[in-house]
Amino acid sequence: MREDEVGALFEALLEKIGLIANGLGEEVVAALRVGDYEGARHMIEHASRIAKFREKVQALQKEWESLCGKEESSVQSIKRTNRGRLPRGLRTPERAFQRPILEALVELGGEAPVGEVLKLVAKKMEPQLTRYDWESLPSNPKVVRWHNTAQWCRMVLVREGLMRRDTPHGIWAISEEGREALRDGRI
Secondary structure, three states, X not given: OOHHHHHHHHHHHHHHXXXXXXXXXXXXXXXXXXXXXXXXXXXXHHHHHHHHHHHHHHHHHHHHHXXXXXXXXXXXXXXXXXXXXXXXXXXXXXXXXXXXXXHHHXXXXXXXXXHHHHHHHHHHHOOOOOOOOXXXXXXXXXXXXXXXXXXXXXXXXXHOOOEOOOOOOOEEEEOHHHHHHHHHOOO
8 A cells, every 4th residue: 555545545534534523413403403402412422522533533644644754735646546535635624714714704793604604715715725625525425525624624613712612503603712813813
């Protein structure tokens, strides 16, 4: 197995973990709709453990890249593996979405439905988004790759306190700390 194939496997694993977490989010919403608050709480805790696991996988991915002498931003060959997975570096990285998401929230009055936020983020990031970002995920053709990446970015922003976690499902909101980070240029 070549080194770039391992990188593609890391990307595929991270995408799959993302899909599992997204599925859990949908199950939480369904549980809340029927009043199963205890079940929803357990699923949220499970999703939190999955998010922490994903961070560990990302750290291992960075460690692998450093072992192979590859910079994080290097773009690998556009050739895909026979499983249709996207080689590392062809999609826009999660961290690139941080500032556009926070700026969009400020422009939308501090909070807005996810769809509105993503529309504005798409306009802001249009020059940055690659054709690969606009593709559907191989494991879920209904999900556009960059939407999935933005969702993961949101989770990181919430964990870092830059977005609020106390919003209703489907609503994103910036925190005061997020506003300060934008003003100070920390993000």
